[in-house]
Amino acid sequence: MRSWEKNIRKVTPYTPGEQPQRDGIIKLNTNENPYPPSQKFMQKLKEMQGGSLRLYPDPAAKTLVDALAAYHGLLPEQVFVGVGSDDVLAMSFLTFFQSSKPVLFPDITYSFYDVWAELFQIPYERPPLAEDFTIVPGDYFRDNGGVIFPNPNAPTGIAMELEAVREILEHNQDVVVIVDEAYVDFGADSALPLIKEYENLLLVRTFSKSRSLAGLRIGYAIGSPALIRYLNDVKFSFNSYTMNQPSIYLGAAAMEDEEYFQGTLRKIVDTREWAKKELLALGFTFHDSKANFIFARHETCAAEELYDALRKADIYVRHFQQERIRDYLRITVGTREEMEVLIRFLKKYLRP
Numbered sequence: 001m002r003s004w005e006k007n008i009r010k011v012t013p014y015t016p017g018e019q020p021q022r023d024g025i026i027k028l029n030t031n032e033n034p035y036p037p038s039q040k041f042m043q044k045l046k047e048m049q050g051g052s053l054r055l056y057p058d059p060a061a062k063t064l065v066d067a068l069a070a071y072h073g074l075l076p077e078q079v080f081v082g083v084g085s086d087d088v089l090a091m092s093f094l095t096f097f098q099s100s101k102p103v104l105f106p107d108i109t110y111s112f113y114d115v116w117a118e119l120f121q122i123p124y125e126r127p128p129l130a131e132d133f134t135i136v137p138g139d140y141f142r143d144n145g146g147v148i149f150p151n152p153n154a155p156t157g158i159a160m161e162l163e164a165v166r167e168i169l170e171h172n173q174d175v176v177v178i179v180d181e182a183y184v185d186f187g188a189d190s191a192l193p194l195i196k197e198y199e200n201l202l203l204v205r206t207f208s209k210s211r212s213l214a215g216l217r218i219g220y221a222i223g224s225p226a227l228i229r230y231l232n233d234v235k236f237s238f239n240s241y242t243m244n245q246p247s248i249y250l251g252a253a254a255m256e257d258e259e260y261f262q263g264t265l266r267k268i269v270d271t272r273e274w275a276k277k278e279l280l281a282l283g284f285t286f287h288d289s290k291a292n293f294i295f296a297r298h299e300t301c302a303a304e305e306l307y308d309a310l311r312k313a314d315i316y317v318r319h320f321q322q323e324r325i326r327d328y329l330r331i332t333v334g335t336r337e338e339m340e341v342l343i344r345f346l347k348k349y350l351r352p
């Protein structure tokens, strides 16, 4: 190591899923929505005026915050917005996890959590999921510096009942509890009703999955005005203008077409349930996913082999090298047509 390298912050970064830069790929590797944003939204995009881009955006992103507050029936003081939920989560780690006691999150979960913990030098422990990959609420009933988990969990897709979330909150009144609801719209119960009861509960959501806008980079947090104030203080100490002007305007526009939103959700959930039956018939096993992906293993064929074979056929899925889940593939639910191509390929590959 050269002498000037000694005092540099060294981190092992998170590895995002691949974004291939060519057409013709069935892309089931990063949990994007297979459907485009609504026509109404596209119209707003076309009508957008660029003139005001010479100005800085509104640092409070009020148009977007107000739209989200109105949508959820909350006060604007209960909403915080960021550049994708990754930005919101990073800010939340920085703001809320300041204790010398360990923050708790499951051993198998969104693999960015330990990266942020390492980056911000936050102590953490990872209680293992049960044998059936469910989160064990009792593991979070001990002294800690904060709690975070996704509901449904990723990459398992398993949802936790609202009562279990409440139990975790009941046992964690003196720390901040973050529920990452990136995939909640696909069939899990949101902890939104608990917001008025627990001042220390923060929900984090994203426009990247259910709202078909991964490319726009919008995420948000919902919580008590006190929590949101702390988050804003840190955000304004870091970067006043995280949200760009088109995102503020278009994000608000994206909340307007509820019918289209519910329609795409329904299609994805129907396709997911259809794909589960097909995968089961092909010898796959999986837990009951309530997200827009299925986390599956095959009874005889190794995940890595399948991953490579699928990739050669231009079907991209996700495989993690982490212990306990090496035998699994995470398959994003695409359109029905895309899933039919996947199933046809698997039928041929697994039963030559």
Ligand code: PMP
Residues within 6 Å of the ligand: 083, 084, 085, 086, 087, 110, 150, 154, 180, 182, 205, 206, 207, 208, 214, 218, 219
């Ligand atoms: N939380 C979870 C559980 C996720 O899987 C993802 C997607 N990688 C995110 C948060 C971040 O998504 P985004 O930054 O696109 O909102």
